[in-house]
Amino acid sequence: MSKRREELRKKVARGQARARGEPVRGPSTNPATNLIMANAIIRTGSILFRKAVEKRMLKDRYGKETAKSIVENQSMGSTLLSLGMSRIATKSSTGAIAVGGGMLAKTLYDRRQAKKSRAKGDAQLLEDAAEGSGEG
Structure with a gap:
């Protein structure tokens, strides 16, 4: 714990921490x-902004309803992975470099494997969308 924080805790405990009287x-x-x-x-x-951006990115390729279904029916694993990556990236510059490097490596790998990667990604998204809409 920092020295400053410890001093403030002691002042609060003694009742010495005073506000400036401002509302x-x-x-x-x-x-x-x-x-x-x-x-x-x-x-x-x-969260609302993220969902809107995700829908917009998918809408041109899959149509409005399918894009909505894809975004709304993301798996818990993908949500937790995104959360974990963002937490690691925001904690330190080292974390940001590691997460950014990983995303760059994945992008380069997907581009190298373009046809296979695109087909696999399409299949996964459409499968997730179908599970949520009750079609599958």
């Missing part, structure tokens, strides 16, 4: 509540 901005007078609300709003917006 807290936000819907609540409790600053911790405001941070939780802001975090929830930002995460929700991020």
